[in-house]
Amino acid sequence: MKQAIALLLLAFASSSAFAAGRSCEELKAELTAKLDAHGVKDYTLEIVDNADIKADRKVIGSCAAGSRKIVYSKNKPST
Template sequence: MKKIVLAMVLALVAMPVAARKTCDDLKAEIEAKMTKKGVKNPTLEAVANADVKDGKVVGSCDGGTKKLVYTRGK
């Protein structure tokens, strides 16, 4: 039981650190994962939170001020 609680606490502590990644770093990580899963030429764009309109939000970067948006290629 103590191990589960410890794991949950560590996960909560690590979450803000992940949100502080730069958009370029996070974009590279997500593109690599998508390419590995078979997506050809993934299109990711970092946009301000208020400017998210089309596409699917796949990540948050720059301290939560921007979102990475995936738009399916044609």
């Protein structure tokens, strides 16, 4: 049992390290594909520095070793 838990923790740590190594553009493209596959429309994803996160946007990803975030915002309908 301890070995199974150790293997799961190792797998999780490896996947986290891999994810941290991806570029922000790669992660943004992956998130865009997932949102599109779920039928989400009229949104914008932006890559921003941590200091530039605005309250009206939702953080949906982290990249560049945590120094940048990918934020989601719903586009307002044009009138």
